Amino acid sequence: MRAVLVVNAGSSSLKYQLVDPDTGESHAKGLVDRIGLPQGSIKHEVGGHKHVRELEVPDHVRAIELLEEAFAEHGPDLAEVDLIAVGHRVVHGGQDFADPVVIDDSVITAVERLVPLAPLHNPGNLQGIAATTRIFPDIPLVAVFDTAFHQSMPEAASTYAVPREWREERRVRRYGFHGTSHAYVARRVAELMERPEADLKTVVLHLGNGASATAVDGGRSVDTSMGLTPLEGLVMGTRPGDLDPGIAGHLIAHGKTQAEIDHALSKESGLLGLTGSADFREVMERRADGDADAALAFDVVVHRLVKYVGAYAAVLGGLDAIVFTAGVGENDDEVRAAVLERLGVFGVELDRAANEGLRGEEARITTDASAVQAWVVPTNEEWEIARQASEVVAGG
Ligand code: AMP
Secondary structure, eight states: OEEEEEEEEOSSEEEEEEEOTTTOOEEEEEEEESTTSSSOEEEEEETTEEEEEEOOOOSHHHHHHHHHHHHHHHSOOGGGSEEEEEEEEESOOTTTOSSOEEOOHHHHHHHHHTGGGOTTTHHHHHHHHHHHHHHOTTSOEEEEESSGGGGGSOHHHHOOSSOHHHHHHSOOSOOOSOHHHHHHHHHHHHHHHTSOGGGOEEEEEEESSSEEEEEEETTEEEEESOOSSTTSSSOOSSOOOSOOTHHHHHHHHTTOOHHHHHHHHHHSOHHHHHHSOOOHHHHHHHHHTTOHHHHHHHHHHHHHHHHHHHHHHHHHTSOSEEEEEHHHHHHOHHHHHHHHHTTGGGTOOBOHHHHTTOOSSOEEOBOTTOSSEEEEOOOOHHHHHHHHHHHHHTTO
């Protein structure tokens, strides 16, 4: 059995999945939670069974040891698996990485240099890498970057109109995130449409707790809504998306500190700021009960989405497909319907029956007559990481 161990290490949690890179089959997955905090745990899922252990997990090395113990105890036995690589999700690859790479000291140094651009993510990714190096010294480790897919953006899309010093010394530019998801979904929809990806102009809407839109032309990202950080663009669970850059100065002039503003923009804005809940499903329940804040939040989310799809259709110079993915995109038929109904100007014609009640399944949700196809395609970042890692190891 050929497999890649896909690892997504955060500062206090580590998600893993053992994936067949050729078929996407998941052999086992799990989560080590509350690393370095009181009351840690590991949850290991295999063959429909969940095995939970609660114990202190002082650091990432212990987390990887626990992962190894869970495989030994509950399977699949890693000694029997042809483990071709460990694929690490790394959030920020900056301008250095347009492709996945086998991790060596120079890669680690480069990812450390990028910590100032992703202070909440890259340090946890690095701890995960260091721990797997110790526990699996003989298996190649591959870094797959969230930003890499967007390195194909033309300069006109990636450049902010700010002073040269900001751009050159502070590396201020649009990088984009969720690249692994956008790449997977754009390729998958081409397969579903039975068209070569090279011929398609697609807008991918990754709508989860974090949310981003990407314009994909012939399989390449040509614009995306997240920027230097994952704050820009669409309305998210706790992040606002697009803002007037003057807002920060206005608030500082009225006594807020930079730290308060940073915290509010990543943890207290978006749906949470508008409704008191960051959970889209809960917001939809409140909206159904007549809550005015929830109704406004839904309208703000939909307005922003319509604006991005329209802008990206123009950027692409045409549009063949709109694809919804991630927690909200895969599950919420109302948000999909509201967006598509407002895109009639592009010849989009919603297939109400196909859309209604559709959850977590691949399906087309526009009519045969629609000039643009819309699809739901559940994302699969683990498979994409496994696939890319196996290609890199094979020298592809
Ligand atoms: P993700 O980050 O991809 O896991 O997505 C998380 C978001 O998806 C949360 O805001 C959830 O409320 C939302 N979500 C999950 N299931 C549903 C559902 N059935 N209807 C609406 N939103 C959902």
